[in-house]
Amino acid sequence: MWGIVRQNVGGASGLSSQVMRLRPVASAMRNYSSATKEMTVRDALNSALDEEMAADPNVFVMGEEVGEYQGAYKITKGLLDKYGPERVVDTPITEAGFAGIGVGSAYHGLRPVIEFMTFNFSMQAIDHVINSAAKSNYMSAGQINVPIVFRGPNGPAAGVGAQHSQCYGAWYGSVPGLKVLVPYSSEDARGLLKAAIRDPDPVVFLENELLYGESFPVSAEVLDSSFCLPIGKAKIEREGKDITITAFSKMVGYALKAAEILEKDGINAEVINLRSIRPLDRATINASVRKTNRLVTVEEGFPQHGIGAEICASVVEDSFGYLDAPVERVAGADVPTPYAANLERMAFPQIEDIVRAAKRACYRAVPMAATA
Amino acid sequence: MALTRRISGLLPPVSTASSSSSFLHRRAFSTDDTTTITVETSVPFTSHNCEPPSRSIDTTPKELMKFFTDMALMRRMEIAADSLYKSKLIRGFCHLYDGQEAVSIGMEAAITKKDCIITAYRDHCLFLGRGGTLLESFAELMGRQAGCSNGKGGSMHFYKKDACFFGGHGIVGAQVPLGCGLAFAQKYRKEDHVTFAMYGDGAANQGQLFEALNMAALWDLPAILVCENNHYGMGTAEWRAAKSPAYYKRGDYVPGLKVDGMDAFAVKQACKFAKEHVLKNGPIILEMDTYRYHGHSMSDPGSTYRTRDEISGVRQERDPIERIRKLILAHDLATEKELKDIEKQARKEVDEAIAQAKESPMPDEPELFTNVYRKGYGVESFGTDRKEVRAALP
Numbered sequence: 001m002w003g004i005v006r007q008n009v010g011g012a013s014g015l016s017s018q019v020m021r022l023r024p025v026a027s028a029m030r031n032y033s034s035a036t037k038e039m040t041v042r043d044a045l046n047s048a049l050d051e052e053m054a055a056d057p058n059v060f061v062m063g064e065e066v067g068e069y070q071g072a073y074k075i076t077k078g079l080l081d082k083y084g085p086e087r088v089v090d091t092p093i094t095e096a097g098f099a100g101i102g103v104g105s106a107y108h109g110l111r112p113v114i115e116f117m118t119f120n121f122s123m124q125a126i127d128h129v130i131n132s133a134a135k136s137n138y139m140s141a142g143q144i145n146v147p148i149v150f151r152g153p154n155g156p157a158a159g160v161g162a163q164h165s166q167c168y169g170a171w172y173g174s175v176p177g178l179k180v181l182v183p184y185s186s187e188d189a190r191g192l193l194k195a196a197i198r199d200p201d202p203v204v205f206l207e208n209e210l211l212y213g214e215s216f217p218v219s220a221e222v223l224d225s226s227f228c229l230p231i232g233k234a235k236i237e238r239e240g241k242d243i244t245i246t247a248f249s250k251m252v253g254y255a256l257k258a259a260e261i262l263e264k265d266g267i268n269a270e271v272i273n274l275r276s277i278r279p280l281d282r283a284t285i286n287a288s289v290r291k292t293n294r295l296v297t298v299e300e301g302f303p304q305h306g307i308g309a310e311i312c313a314s315v316v317e318d319s320f321g322y323l324d325a326p327v328e329r330v331a332g333a334d335v336p337t338p339y340a341a342n343l344e345r346m347a348f349p350q351i352e353d354i355v356r357a358a359k360r361a362c363y364r365a366v367p368m369a370a371t372a
Numbered sequence: 373m374a375l376t377r378r379i380s381g382l383l384p385p386v387s388t389a390s391s392s393s394s395f396l397h398r399r400a401f402s403t404d405d406t407t408t409i410t411v412e413t414s415v416p417f418t419s420h421n422c423e424p425p426s427r428s429i430d431t432t433p434k435e436l437m438k439f440f441t442d443m444a445l446m447r448r449m450e451i452a453a454d455s456l457y458k459s460k461l462i463r464g465f466c467h468l469y470d471g472q473e474a475v476s477i478g479m480e481a482a483i484t485k486k487d488c489i490i491t492a493y494r495d496h497c498l499f500l501g502r503g504g505t506l507l508e509s510f511a512e513l514m515g516r517q518a519g520c521s522n523g524k525g526g527s528m529h530f531y532k533k534d535a536c537f538f539g540g541h542g543i544v545g546a547q548v549p550l551g552c553g554l555a556f557a558q559k560y561r562k563e564d565h566v567t568f569a570m571y572g573d574g575a576a577n578q579g580q581l582f583e584a585l586n587m588a589a590l591w592d593l594p595a596i597l598v599c600e601n602n603h604y605g606m607g608t609a610e611w612r613a614a615k616s617p618a619y620y621k622r623g624d625y626v627p628g629l630k631v632d633g634m635d636a637f638a639v640k641q642a643c644k645f646a647k648e649h650v651l652k653n654g655p656i657i658l659e660m661d662t663y664r665y666h667g668h669s670m671s672d673p674g675s676t677y678r679t680r681d682e683i684s685g686v687r688q689e690r691d692p693i694e695r696i697r698k699l700i701l702a703h704d705l706a707t708e709k710e711l712k713d714i715e716k717q718a719r720k721e722v723d724e725a726i727a728q729a730k731e732s733p734m735p736d737e738p739e740l741f742t743n744v745y746r747k748g749y750g751v752e753s754f755g756t757d758r759k760e761v762r763a764a765l766p
Contacts, residue, residue: 068677069607092577092613093544093605121543124580159463159515161526163542303754333761334753335744339526340515341463342734346755353757360759 037223042212044186045075048193049113051225053083056111059197062089062102063115063152072117073153073212099125099150103132106148106202113197116152119168119206126171133202134177149196154182154206155249155300156337156348165337167301169248172204173277173310179203179231180277182248186216188275191229199231206277208249232279236288240270243294243358246285246311248274251298251349258354267362277307282314289315293324294361300348303331328357405434409703413638414695420620422627422656425645429637433705435481439636440696440711443473444718446497447693449506450666452722453496453513457670461730462513465542466527468666469497471634474692475600475660476501478639479568483647488536488558490551491570493528494600494664495540498570502537504530506725511732518732522739536565545578547571548597552584552655555595566594566647574605576619585655589626592654596646597623599659600633606668607677620659627653633660634690663690741765 039047053059060083065072067080067090080088091098095116102112116122122129133146155167172180179201183189189207196203221227237252238259247255252273259269270288274281289295295315297308308329315327333347408430417424450470456462469476472494479489480501491498496509504520512519513527520530521540529540538554541547551569558565575581576599588595599619603610610617620628627649631642639660646656663686667674674683700706706714741753741763748765755761 065607068612072606090608090612092608093574094577094579096579097577124543124545157464159526160465161528161542163528164465303758328759330757331754333740333755335740338524338735338740339464339512339521339529340523340735340739342737343515343524343740346737346740346761349756353760356760357757 037218037220038215039186039190039218039223040213040215041183041186041189041207042073042075044189044216044218045193045207045212046077046079047223048190048197049076049079050082052194052197053079053087055225056197057087058109059111059113060087060089060105061113061115062091062098064091064093064117066090066115071115073209075207075212076115095121095124096128099128100132102148102150103128103136103146103202106133106146107136107144111147111149111197113149113151116150118157118164118209119152119154120164120166122150122152122168129172129178129202129204130175134175136177137201138177145200146202147200149193149199149203149205151193151196151205152207153209153212155208156332156344157209159339159341159344160337161339162336167206167299167332168204169206169277169299170301170306170310172206173280173307174305175278177202178278180206181231182206182274182277184211184237184249184252184273184275186214186218187222188229188235188273190218190222191227192231192275195228195231198228203231206249211250214253229275232276232281234275234281234284235273236270236284237273238269238271240268240292242268242270242292243296243361244270244272244285244288244292245296245298245354245358246272246274246308247298248277248307249300251300254349254351255298255354257351258358261351261355262358265359265364267358267364269358274307280310280314282318285311286315286319289319290322293322294358295323296328296330296354296357296361298330298349298354300332303329303334306331325361325363328361330354330357403434405432407433409433409436411637411699413641414632414635414690415638417638417642418620418630420618420623420628420630420657421625422629422649424629425641427638427641429641431637433703436696436700436703436705439477439481440693440700441714441718442501443477443636443693443696444715445506445721446470446473446476446500448715448718448722449496449500449509452510452726454666454670456510456513456726462527462670463515464526465493466513466670467494467668468670469494469664471663471665471686471691472600472602472660473497474636474639474695475570475598475633475662477692478636478641479598479643481636481640482643483568484565485535486563486565487647488538488551488554488565488567489570490538490541490547490554490567492541492544492547492572492575494572495528495530499530499532499537499540502532502535504532504535504537506722507728507732510726510729514729514732515734516729516732517735518729523735524739524743545571545575545580548575548578548581549584551597552588552593552595555588555593555650555655556591559591559593564651566596566650568596568598568643570598570600572605573599573601573603573610573617573619574608574613576601576622577614585623585626585657588655589623594650595655596643596650597626597655597657599657600662601659602662602664604664604668604677607672609677618659620657623655623657626655626657628657628659630659630661632690633662634686634692635695636692738763
């Protein structure tokens, strides 16, 4: 119907939400002025970096394989040729070192974009993210702000095993002084990365490897070089009245698919794309729950002390009287990530998990406490 | 053990290999470990803060044949893994060792299974060298129960504790302090054993390596740091990552030796020398000058940052298996055809192991929750839908 090339990545799809709002392309070419252009998340990130580097000579990129190799996941493709080795800096495999160097350069007024090849490797550098970057503005009473962006793929990919699959949203999201962003679509990727680079504070920008190849429609507004999304504001991807589903990154696509399935069973789900873990848009989440009275939180990270736990606490604190059912959490399994494909599938939320949890919250299923 | 049984004349447990290996018994060399052959390393050792060992090494026909057979098997395993990855039977990351076999083979010839080895993610051949089987290797790569980690670890997480092989690590550099820790325990327990902590030129710049090395030197730990310098850290050539790519000198106060890592005998001699050294004097660094034919991993073509001429040049001039082949032929220990038959046999063993691995089932679902802890006290763990799937951890 759309005639658009899409990469089939893990079942995640943002397009379906657009179907609700916009009419088919073939008959509607002239009916609205917004997008017929599609862009992959990879290109969205690349174009955002390109534009911000062109706009501000203080912006530079640093990380492993970002230059000559064109980026381990090709996010920085073409930037070395365009901006040269002083602004696209290949580093040795030494995260603690180059994260520290990045923060130091930000102390002195540069605007680094530090790439972690995956956020698993950020653990080697986490002291700099937290102690050197997040806390500096506070400790110096505002003298030293740190306009740095730490970006890279976060969470599981496919079959990469226990040491390469962790989601760091909850860890970074708990630290005051940091901003933590979680784009889903190409529009999110462009708008949030541009906002992050322009922001005067340290931003942890959690991408997702499996979303890089996914295409999303982008309007002319999104493609404009001044496009920016506000930090700290969630997006209602799909309006609904029966239940609220919160999600971020790849799980937004799964939540949207779950919503389609729930629709067939007469459950009209509202899907919130968090876009920002810190600041967390409690207002939007609570307003939604006050409307629907039921909540399912979805994340790929470990459940204990996770994003869903914080969202549940917020809702219980601010909207307790509005809840008609216990809050349901769908999260990664409480185990290190297994390699075997069948076990890995059990370790991360699937669409049916979201559907099942939503039905429970709507008292459409017998609640089970199955013991394995 | 899968690698050695054929040459020593014992029948392997899997009944397939014996008939085609009978030709080996016609010649005395296959079990001849009394005749001494002296070989010279390709180049002399270069040393830092120590006296280098001699470049003349004594070997036997049996050892030469073993080197050839074992490396042929390793080479075949890695090439087969390449195909399996392309057929999507192996998922995620897959880092291949072909070209670097001599490091594992030479090291094993100099040490015992009570000496420890720890490495990063390019671990398939090291696992085999420690006595792991092809079946365990392929089954692990394909995520099956018969895998050395029951399918739960994957390519980067092979272990064999009973042979003191401690993995198999995904985070660059982490294995070096871990290796120094193994050495710490060996010294603490007053064992006469040593640890080989292996890392690449990419990891050589990691801070944690220098932290651990400093402590190993302070405390005289029996730690041998082995830099497998294949000259590229993922896509970055050594000169772009290291101000000083003379890795054997980077220990400063810690002595070092530069070794031709494509020469199994040089590796053997260096490891023997290192083992004796560290038991008396504390840590040493061995830099193995080696090369990987494949890219960094299966997602890397390996040709955007190096030329095809360079790769084929190394293959022609320095291939570790070819080097042994020439020695065997020069000493008339086997004919060309016999060596080709050994390679055919390796191929056959690999194919059979793959077929067997494919028969092995994926892990049972309850395995999701096993081995989270050694002792879980019955604590509850959860699946993705915590009200649907939960388990008590034993």
